[in-house]
Amino acid sequence: MATQESASASSPHPGEQHGEGLQSRLNWLRAGVLGANDGIVSTAALVVGVAGATTAVAPVLLAGVAGLVGGAVSMALGEYVSVSSQRDSERALIAKETWELETMPEEELAELEEIYRARGLSPETARTVARELTAHDPLAAHLDAELRLDPGDVANPWAAAGASAVSFTIGALLPLLAILLPPAELRIPVTFIAVLLALALTGAVGARLGGSHWLRPTLRVVVGGALALLATFAIGSLLGTDVLG
Template identity: 65%
Template sequence: MSGRLNWLRAGVLGANDGIVSTAGLVVGVAGATLASGPIATAGAAGLVAGAVSMALGEYVSVSSQRDTERALLAKERTELSEYPDEELDELTALYAAKGLSPATARQVAEELTAHDAFAAHTDIELRINPDDLTNPWHAAGASALAFTVGSLLPLIAILLPPPQVRVPVTFIVVVVALAVTGAVSARLGSASIARAVARLVGGGAAAMAVTFAIGQFAGATIG
């Protein structure tokens, strides 16, 4: 259950990145020109570049984490094979630190060691499930997909309406989308929904305002 929640939380955060970055990009270009071509090109390029960047970053990060976890698991196997008595004492100490009496901690450690010493140590000592290591390819794909879905919202919102109302419509769509994703992420993390929504909406609105102003300035200067 916790693994699924972590994936969902990561997806929401990836969608937020896609919404904010693409919205800032297309609104900035819309501030410089009313032509649909440059806006669509900039938005599509931002979507692809952002999705690739997110996927690559997530792949590298999760691969590094997975390599570290595998190294720790291999080290634990070696220690259990070469120093079983010391490892039993270590397991006993870990359970005693959780509040069990020394006698009870020893009994628990001995019974768990007899059943599956490796699983016992990876659970309480390493807090790693050897059968549930994160797949870097899955993480990369999920991150890229979430970013793409988030990016499509502002891109579609700015291309469909007439040129005169593109920016206001996009602003409204982005604010609503950020409010929804902010509420979902806050609910998943058991945090304050109001604060999460305010942070996301405020940050997204500020980003669009700044890029639109820069686009207008650039458009006026070039023009």
């Protein structure tokens, strides 16, 4: 909160909205990277496990497609429910602020002045800023100052669900193709290499978007993915054709 307030005090109102829009886009990019990462790991673990049990193509293809479709639907549904809850909360806050501005405009103006005084502006400047912003767009001014909310940027659950499903599908296609296209003796090593390289890329991109150094997050993702592949491959190899018939 202190960081947000100091940033608000040191930059003009339009600049704040631009920064928040950029942050929102970065959040979407991070969600896309995580969705792709989930698609890579979960689908790769599934097909490698089945490929460890049999060299037949049909079971691997069936497992991979089922994992891709089920995972994409699950990711989309989860994202839709989550973002719908966020949207409902945002709409409720906007409705409440709209009602307060209609029923008690003077009290709301005084509250806005107090917010800007608390952020370091002099009483005269805070009063001027509050009045000018209220004259321009009172709802936007109060939502930004009090709630850090942009009324024109309410969360869209359908867009979130679609983006999540698409990113998961793109990630899942990589291990599916890597396990199906090479000859039988090369399927597992090719899939391991392709998946670990892809995980290294998503880990580095995620770290970059998060503003951290790329090495440690990338190693975490790669090591975690490698352990998942090794575990499912070992289980598939141990069970072998006894389970598959």
